Each structure stands twice: as structure tokens, then as C-alpha cells.
Amino acid sequence: MRKNNTLVPTLFVGAFVVGVALVGQRTSQAAASANTTANATASIIRGITLSSDRNLDFGEAAQGTGAKTILPADATSARFLVSGEGNHAYNITLPATATMLRVGGTGGVALDEIVVNTFASAPSGSGTLNGAAGGAGTQTITVGAARAILPFNQNPGTYTTSFSVTVAYP
Amino acid sequence: MRLSKPRKFRTLLVVTFAALSVGIATYAYAVTLTTAREKALVTMLVMPSLQIEKYSELKFRSARPGAQAEVISPRARGGAGGVKVVGFPNQAYTMFFPQTVNLFGTNPERSVTVSDFTSYPEAGTGLLGTQGQLENKVGATRNELAIDLPSGVYEGNYTLTVAFP
Numbered sequence: 001m002r003k004n005n006t007l008v009p010t011l012f013v014g015a016f017v018v019g020v021a022l023v024g025q026r027t028s029q030a031a032a033s034a035n036t037t038a039n040a041t042a043s044i045i046r047g048i049t050l051s052s053d054r055n056l057d058f059g060e061a062a063q064g065t066g067a068k069t070i071l072p073a074d075a076t077s078a079r080f081l082v083s084g085e086g087n088h089a090y091n092i093t094l095p096a097t098a099t100m101l102r103v104g105g106t107g108g109v110a111l112d113e114i115v116v117n118t119f120a121s122a123p124s125g126s127g128t129l130n131g132a133a134g135g136a137g138t139q140t141i142t143v144g145a146a147r148a149i150l151p152f153n154q155n156p157g158t159y160t161t162s163f164s165v166t167v168a169y170p
Numbered sequence: 171m172r173l174s175k176p177r178k179f180r181t182l183l184v185v186t187f188a189a190l191s192v193g194i195a196t197y198a199y200a201v202t203l204t205t206a207r208e209k210a211l212v213t214m215l216v217m218p219s220l221q222i223e224k225y226s227e228l229k230f231r232s233a234r235p236g237a238q239a240e241v242i243s244p245r246a247r248g249g250a251g252g253v254k255v256v257g258f259p260n261q262a263y264t265m266f267f268p269q270t271v272n273l274f275g276t277n278p279e280r281s282v283t284v285s286d287f288t289s290y291p292e293a294g295t296g297l298l299g300t301q302g303q304l305e306n307k308v309g310a311t312r313n314e315l316a317i318d319l320p321s322g323v324y325e326g327n328y329t330l331t332v333a334f335p
Contacts, residue, residue, distance in 0.1 A: 162209045
């Protein structure tokens with residue numbers, strides 16, 4: 001019983017002390033701070049999108065034919081359309097290599113595969129969307145590449161694969 | 171309205187989770203808007219190499235020295251040469267003939283000239299059939315024989331070239 005009698009006053013006093021301390025802290029903070037106003041701004045630009053417009057076509061070639069390069073400016077190069085914020089720069093990322101597989105063929109079998117590499121684009125590396133800032137902008141990217149030499153016993157048929165192009169605001 | 175402690179805790183958890191979800195979704199949306207990726211196809215057709223197989227010789231009739239020129243039509247029943255071209259179905263090709271070929275007998279200094287090669291189908295660019303094959307008949311003109319041409323058998327080779335256009 002005695003302990004209970006002393007516990008209540010003790011808690012009360014303790015709470016009072018803590019309360020005073022908190023009030024004092026708040027008071028001291030108020031005295032040591034000052035208010036000011038600053039502007040926060042944000043420019044919201046259009047998101048960047050990419051769509052494929054034309055595939056990369058190496059055409060026809062006979063067994064034993066040498067390597068072939070398609071330049072970005074060639075009519076059979078791949079073509080993409082970039083859309084986004086006008087007058088805004090963007091970066092272009094191309095694949096290092098891709099492997100065409102014969103339709104109906106077996107992956108991993110050399111004579112059913114043709115390696116494509118040396119991808120190149122126009123514009124190269126980066127571009128700038130046309131149009132004015134604040135408005136919509138677009139730009140066309142063309143992509144070329146090189147295919148490997150065809151061995152004399154390369155299996156005849158149609159070869160295909162897909163490759164990815166990435167565009168990104170810096 | 172006062173909530174009990176467990177309900178307060180649950181409410182706090184729900185609010186925190188919702189805020190976190192909105193944050194993650196916003197970040198993902200922002201990443202999507204600043205980056206775009208698209209695929210395109212790269213394709214090609216590999217055709218088998220063209221092959222030519224001879225199945226009949228171009229053969230002129232016997233003639234006497236001083237005989238007039240003899241023309242063998244590619245559509246002639248006898249004498250016309252024949253080759254079979256094998257490739258890819260409906261494959262385009264271009265055919266070339268020599269300008270002139272000399273036939274020689276035992277005397278290497280005397281020859282018979284053959285020229286004006288023709289073919290059926292005609293030389294130039296054409297298409298192989300749906301089976302990827304084409305039989306081609308070859309004709310030519312044996313020029314007039316010299317009056318003092320030694321008798322004997324005169325032979326020579328001609329080269330027919332078929333290539334992708």
C-alpha cells in the first residue's frame with residue numbers, strides 16, 4: 001500500500017517535468033527559428049516513346065555469299081519514330097549483336113544461324129527531337145547493321161530475329 | 171471517433187503500404203516516360219547456290235569443206251544443246267553465253283567458228299520454276315566452212331554462265 005501511495009505522486013511529478021521540458025524546447029526552438037518563402041518549380045515534359053516503322057532487311061543472298069552491310073541511309077535499313085518533348089535531347093542505345101535463326105531451324109546449330117552485328121544508327125548515339133520546347137517533337141531513327149559471310153553449306157531458307165532499340169532522356 | 175490501439179496500428183500499416191505503393195508506381199511511371207524501347211525484325215533469305223547440269227551436247231551436222239553456215243535453233247529437235255539449272259523456287263537468274271567458240275580438229279591451226287548462241291528460254295534474266303529448276307535449250311550458228319578445211323571431227327567447249335541478277 002505504501003508503495004502505491006508514493007507511485008502516483010512520483011508519476012505525476014515526472015510527467016510534469018517532461019511536459020515542462022517539452023514546452024521549454026518548443027519555446028527555445030521558436031525563438032531560434034525564422035520563416036522565409038521560396039519557390040519550388042518543376043518542368044513537366046512529354047514522355048518519350050518509340051515505335052517501329054520498318055524492319056531491317058538483308059534481302060536475298062546465295063550460299064557462299066560474302067558479308068553484307070546495310071547503312072542507316074540505305075532503303076532497307078530499319079526505321080523507328082521517336083516522339084516526345086520538342087527540342088529535347090535523347091540518347092540511343094543499340095544492341096551489340098543479334099543472331100538470325102532459320103525459320104524451322106535449330107538454335108545453336110551454326111548452319112541455321114547468321115550473326116548480325118555492327119549496328120549503327122542515324123542519328124548516331126543521340127538525337128534531338130524537332131519542334132519547340134513546350135510542344136511535341138518527333139524524330140526518325142534509321143538503323144543499319146552488318147551480317148556475317150554465308151558459308152557454302154549455309155542452310156537455305158528464311159532467317160529472322162528481332163533486335164531492340166532504346167531511347168532515353170539524359 | 172477514437173480507435174483502439176490495434177486498430178490504430180493496422181490503420182497506420184495500411185496507410186504506409188498505400189503510400190509506398192503509390193511511390194513505387196510513380197517511380198515506375200516516371201522511368202517509363204523517360205525511357206522507351208522498341209523491337210524491329212531483321213530478316214534475309216538464303217538461297218542455294220545455282221547449279222548447272224549439262225544433259226545434251228550442241229551438235230552440228232556433218233558438212234563438206236566450203237559448206238554454208240548452219241543454224242541450230244534452240245527449239246530444234248536435234249542438235250540443240252541442253253542444260254538444267256537448279257536453284258531456289260521462283261528464283262531470279264541471269265544467263266550469259268559466249269560470243270564465239272572455235273572448234274578444233276587434229277590441226278590446231280585450223281578451226282571452225284561457232285557464234286550467235288541463242289537459248290530457249292531466251293538468255294537474259296528469268297525466273298526458275300516453282301520447283302526451282304529450269305531446262306534450257308541452246309542453239310548457235312556454225313559459220314561457213316573454209317574450202318580447204320581438213321576433214322575430221324572438230325570439237326570445242328562453250329561456257330554458259332548462270333548467275334543471280
